[in-house]
Amino acid sequence: MGLLLMGWAWMGVSAVLAQEEIALWAPRSYETLQGQVVIQGRIPPLEGFAWAEIAFASADSPQTWFLIQRLEQPTEGPLTVWDTRQVRDGVYHLRLLVVFQDGRQQEVRVEALRLQNYLPTATPTPFPTPVPLQPLAPPGILSPTPTATFWPTPTPLPANPLSTSQEALARIWGWGLATGLLTVTILILGIRRRSL
Numbered sequence: 001m002g003l004l005l006m007g008w009a010w011m012g013v014s015a016v017l018a019q020e021e022i023a024l025w026a027p028r029s030y031e032t033l034q035g036q037v038v039i040q041g042r043i044p045p046l047e048g049f050a051w052a053e054i055a056f057a058s059a060d061s062p063q064t065w066f067l068i069q070r071l072e073q074p075t076e077g078p079l080t081v082w083d084t085r086q087v088r089d090g091v092y093h094l095r096l097l098v099v100f101q102d103g104r105q106q107e108v109r110v111e112a113l114r115l116q117n118y119l120p121t122a123t124p125t126p127f128p129t130p131v132p133l134q135p136l137a138p139p140g141i142l143s144p145t146p147t148a149t150f151w152p153t154p155t156p157l158p159a160n161p162l163s164t165s166q167e168a169l170a171r172i173w174g175w176g177l178a179t180g181l182l183t184v185t186i187l188i189l190g191i192r193r194r195s196l
Contacts, residue, residue, distance in 0.1 A: 033115050043098060
């Protein structure tokens with residue numbers, strides 16, 4: 001009987017202690033989150049309570065915490081809403097930190113939350129439909145083999161209407177050369193007159 005009473009007394013003490021602990025209920029570790037996420041938990045009225053904060057950190061840099069919400073009063077249930085669209089996709093940790101007036105701290109964490117707002121969700125790749133095998137022809141009977149043309153026959157191109165003959169090119173070069181020589185001669189004569 002004494003052991004039974006001691007067991008009930010111990011269960012009562014552990015129930016009181018459980019009610020005095022801080023907790024985060026949602027989201028849970030390894031969940032994939034999108035959009036606005038309601039963070040739920042408990043901050044009991046602990047003696048010497050100063051304030052609490054909810055923060056997140058990247059799994060790549062778990063020592064740097066970013067504040068989501070500061071709470072000035074103990075509360076239970078929905079603690080705040082985290083808009084995960086303001087953070088790049090990846091894996092994050094969530095922390096509820098309680099600070100006491102004497103400087104003590106108590107915390108609880110939720111690890112490995114995957115934010116996936118902007119990356120497409122993975123869809124399983126379907127297996128290809130199996131193709132039934134064709135029966136082999138009996139020995140001595142050959143099945144016709146289709147012939148395949150690997151290179152198409154080239155189609156001749158029409159004549160270019162903007163083509164120039166060799167005689168026309170020679171005339172253009174001649175006029176260009178004559179114009180260049182005339183310009184140089186005029187410049188030389190102009191320079192000589194000035195120097196006289």
